[in-house]
Amino acid sequence: MTTSQDQPATTDRGSDFASVDDVRERFAAAGYLTDERLATTVFLQTRLDKPVLLEGPAGVGKTQLAQSLAAVTGRKLLRLQCYEGQDETKALYEWDYGKQLLYTQMLREKIGQIVDDTSTIAEAVERIADQDSVFFSERFLAPRPLLEAIASPEPVVLLIDEVDRADEALEAVLLELLAEYQISIPEIGTVVAEHAPYVVLTSNNTRDLSAALKRRCLHLFLDYPDAQRELDIIASKDTGLAESLATRLVEVVRQLRELDLRKAPSISETIDWARTLAVLGVSELSADVLSSTLNVVVKYERDLARALREVPALSDPNAEVPDSGHGHGHGHGEGHGHGHEEPKRPAPAPVPRTPVEDDDDLGGPSGREKRAAKDQPGRHDEAYYGSTSKPGSSSGSRSVSSGQGARSFQGTRKRPV
Ligand SMILES: Nc1ncnc2c1ncn2[C@@H]1O[C@H](COP(=O)(O)OP(=O)(O)OP(=O)(O)O)[C@@H](O)[C@H]1O
Ligand SMILES: [Mg+2]
Structure with missing residues (x-):
């Protein structure tokens, strides 16, 4: 472990990519297909030594990007999976109390000698306190993923997964690491990374992250x-599905993403669906086939009911589908929505909601309330979130801005017939 007293941080360029194309090619060789924007971001991350913050719906390859980055650069992957209530002892380091206790018991005789000639308790405590630094030293430190990444003698990729699930306090703990690649331990000093890790943070946008955190990241x-990229991804996974069927499948999935589903199908679900259809030996995406396999990609009862009602349109190969970008509705991930242009294909007729459908998601009438309660903005003022709108206002600091969605939604096209 290197502390600031020993030497300053250095950066490691051994694993850098030669160019954006180099990123694309090497990731593709590792089975991860990037687009220009993604490849450029990874290239910049490795050149600028900046952490990357990936936000987006579930199943679009955020975690996989970090895993592929580790595979491609030959770096070890260290992962911090964030969750609510997680404290810094699970993220940074903790003192190994068990080991401390064991040592004090084994050294009982020696400790006895140290306090032997003292006459008061205060004096004895003072003597023991003089030994603090022995017990709060590197020997008794149990590093957790963040410290492990900073202290690693080898360059690593650090994945801080689903950072939006962590509390804001933990987010604050990350700031020093993200800006300086160092961690301060009061009892020991500041641990400085020998090699700047490639840090990838992911978020499903269940709450806003602080402007301070965002500022430190690409x-x-x-x-x-x-x-096309979704089709290429499916092709790269050897699902066993014929290309013509895979093409139709991607169209159907994209139509599903246009529906007002709570959870739109992700890339991983498209892959699962392709594998399912291949195993079933399907030769055509008929209404029957779609109806009997929709549950592979649509995971909520209410969503399934809606999707089933759309099966006649979904199984029609002449239906118009959006061209590029996401084109998804409001239902992906944790209830955040993206603004986007209207697709040419007319929106499906609103489906009347029955009380049962409304409440089925979390198993009862309080389900939607529970989800809405979870989907509240953080408790800080707008400066914290770097937003011009108040958290909780209708423009929704928790929602992904329309600009974000629009960035990759580039219009619609008519499906070639
Ligand atoms: N660009 C891609 N190239 C190849 N495979 C991909 C790509 N994007 C996603 N996948 C596939 O989708 C799967 C799911 O991706 P991943 O688990 O990284 O999603 P995620 O965005 O982290 O989702 P969540 O928010 O639910 O954790 C991956 O295991 C991979 O098989
Ligand atoms: Mg993930």
């Missing part, structure tokens, strides 16, 4: 891929 909104 930010990328990772959306659903365009049709």
Whole structure:
């Protein structure tokens, strides 16, 4: 472990990419297909030594990007999976109390000698306190992923996954690491990275992240891929599905993303669906086939009911579908929505909501309330979020701005017939 007293941070350029194209090619060779924006962000991250913050719906390849970055650069992957209530002892380091206790018991005799000639308790405590630095030293430190990444003698990729699930306090703890690649331990000193790690943070946008955190990162909104890239991803996964069927499947999935589903199908679900259809030996995406396999990609009962009602349109190969970008509705991930242009294809007729459908998501009438309660903005003022709108206002500091969605939504096209 290197502390600031020993030497300053250095950066490691051994694993840098030669160019954006080099990123694309090496990631593709590792089975991860990037687009220009994504490849450029990764290239810049490795050149600027900046962490990257990936935001976007579930299943669009955020976590996989970090895993592929590790595979491609030959770096070890260290992962901090964030969750609500997580404290810094699970993220940074903690003192190994068990080991401290064991040592004090084994050294009982020696400790006895130290306090032997003292006459008062205060004096004895003072003597023991003089030994603090022995017990609060590197020997008794249990590093957790963040400290492990900073202290690693080898360059690593650090994945801080689903950072939006962590509390704001933990987010604040990250700031020093993200800006300086160092961690301060009061008892020991400041641990400085020998090699700047490649840090990838992911967020499903269940709450806003602080402006301070965003400022330290290259930010990328990772959306659903365009049709061609999604098709290429499926092809790269050896699903066993014929190309013509895969093409139709991607169209159907993109139509599903246009519906007002709570959870739109992700790339990983498209892959699952392709595998399912291949296993079933399907030769055509008929209404029957779609109806019997929709549950592979649509995971909520209410969503399934809606999707089933759309099956006649979905199974019609002449239906118009959006061209590129995500084109998804409001229902992906954790209830955040993206603004986007209106697709040419007329929106499906609103489906009347029954009380049962409304409440089925979390198993009862309080389900929607529970989800809405979870989907509240953080408790800080607008400066914290770097937003011009008040958290909780209708423009929704928790929602992904329309600009984000629009960035990758580039219009619509008519499906070639
Ligand atoms: N660009 C891509 N190239 C190849 N495979 C991809 C790509 N994007 C996604 N996938 C596939 O989708 C799967 C899901 O991706 P991943 O788990 O990284 O999603 P995520 O965005 O982290 O989702 P969540 O928010 O639910 O954690 C991956 O295992 C991979 O098979
Ligand atoms: Mg993930």
